[in-house]
Amino acid sequence: MTFNPLQERGIPLDRQLRNWRELNVTPIDPDHADPYTRCRIIAMNGIEVEAVMFSHQFARHCPDPAVRQRLAEVRYIEAQQQKAVNWLLPGLASVLETTIAYEQVAVDLTSWVARMEPDPYLKQAYQFGVLEDFDHLYRYANLFEMIEHRKAEKIVDGLTEVTPGRPTYLHHRHPIDNLREPYDKAGTDPISKLHALTIMAAEQQTMNFYMNVGPTYMEPIARQLYQEIGLIEEEHVTHYESLVDPGETWWEQLVVHEYNECYLYHSFMQTESDAKIRAIWELHLNMELEHLRIAAELMRRHDGRDPEQVVASQLPAPVTFEPNKAYVRELLATQIDFTTIGTGYVQDMHERFERMQQTIHGGEKAPSEVVIEENRSKSGREYRLETEGPHPVPSLRAER
Template sequence: MTFNPLRERGIPLDQQIRNWRELDVTPIDPDHADPYTRCRVITMNGIEVEAVLFSHQFARNCLDPDVQRKLAEVRYVEHQQQKAVNWLLPGGASPLETTIAYEQVAVDLTAWVARMEPDPYLKQAYQFGVLEDFDHLYRYANLYEMVQHRKAEKIVDGLTEVMPGRPTKYHHRHPADNVREPYDRNEASPLSKLHALTIMSAEQQTMNFYMNVGPQYMEPIARQLYQEIGLIEEEHVTHYESLVDPGETWWERLVNHEYNECYLYYSFMETESDPKVRAIWELHLNMELEHLRIACELMRQNDGREPEEVLAPELPNALTFEPNKAYLRELLDTQIDLTTLGAGYVREAHERFERMQEQIHGGEEPPSERVIDEHRERFGRDYRLETEGPHPVARLREDQSARA
């Protein structure tokens, strides 16, 4: 059954304000909730934060007070949605536990998008980024066992493997090499636009989260690791936001944001295992349908175009959180040694990359390496969760040695 959000009617805007009792949602159970329920919560928090920030930027660049007022009305509801979604996270979780969940989102969300992306250049951008998030998960999992004496398998539940990806110390690139070529707004698939906006929003929220929670730890290695990976998340936001065509008008961006929210709430409503959380996705979908209608009307009035010119006539297949183990192992086999040069990708450590490495590391091992060294000193091993056999890069090296 197809679902066209342009033809559906939502809750009227003046009926969307919730009181405190309605906003006081019951958080998910940290011990028994589906890990992918937590992933959906984290994703939608990032999507709603992006919606609010975009609306504020739009208002600051808008000369029409009537449009500013309409944006403010919708934005207030988006704020309430963000509060309801983010407050689904359990209060007892430590920032590090939430961090591991954030990285599980980054791994399985980006891997799914990479698998589904129709544009080869955009697909490569997601494939490149996911191997770095994969390594971040591994570094934080080792820190988690050191600091809180717990294992990340309790959080990821075996759905996502924990093992080295592209080593974090090699993620530090010259800023100019983080800028990709954008899609063409007139040629790109509507699905490609949704993918770019989704991953950009998720990475932006991860960046914001690390910027704020990093100094909450007393252990020097924890504070240092958050600093290092937080800087890389800024690179990732640059990487993904540059995929979006800067020639899109404010009105195009507005309808794309609202359509994407409809798409994701619909997707998560269709795949959610927790009935209480699914009810929130359904409620927010019905709110977003009205937000989309308002955005479309503003586009007609101010951009002189029909929203059907830029939006898909029906929602794509539901975005799904699911294991991507085989796909990630294939990428580890084939792309672990990539870096960027200009808007492309290379396997050689070029001059600009090496100069950045010297500047940021200063001849010392970065926190991402030291956390593994300290873990091995304490436990005699690093922490991994490999459910599909040996690490593919180790297996590849064994095969190469055997052939030699």
């Protein structure tokens, strides 16, 4: 059945405000919840944070008091949605356990987007990034075993493999080489706009998370690893945000943001296995439909255009969290040695990349390498979860 969010009516804005009791949601049980339920929660938190921060930026650049008031009204509801979503995560879970879940989101959400993306250049951007997040999952899983004496398989539940990707120490590139060519807003497929915004928001939330939780650890190797990967997440946000056409007006961006929230809540409502969480997705969808109606109204009034010129008249196939093991293994076998120069991809280490490597590492081993060595020493071997057989790259197979 087709679903056109531009034609649907949601909950009126003046009925969306919730009290503390309504916002005090029951968190998931980390030992029994579907791992992909937790992934959906983490993904939607990132989407809601982006919605709030975008609205703040819009307000700071908007001279019209009436528009600023409308943004403030919607933004407060978005902030309540973000709290309800993020508070679904259990306090019982450690920061590192949540970190591993964040990286599972990055691997399986970005892989799904790469598989569905119609534009070859944009597809390559997602393929490039997923091999780096895949390696981050492996590094954090080893830290998890080393300092918490637990295994990541309990978190990812065999849905996502844990094994080396593109080695993390090779992710440190000159900043200008993290910029990509933006899509053309006039010619790109509407789904491409949603993909770019979704992955940008997810990576931005990961960047924010790591920059804040990293220094809360006492263990030197944990502090160092969060610092290293936190810097790479900044690179990833630059990588993905540069895919968005900078010529999009504030009104266009507002519509795309609200439409994307409708798309994701609708997707997760259809695929959620937990009935209580599904009810939250449905409630928030009905709120977002009204937010989209308001954004569309503002666009018509101030931009002189209809939202149908920017987004599709019906939602695409739902975003689905599912295993992507074969897809990731194919990328490992064919793209693991890629890096970037300018807005393109190369397999040779160029001079600017090598200078950055020398400067950032200073002749020492990166924390991402040290954590594997230390876990080998402490546990007798590094941690991996290879459910589909040996690593597809012979040089990265486990030491025996």
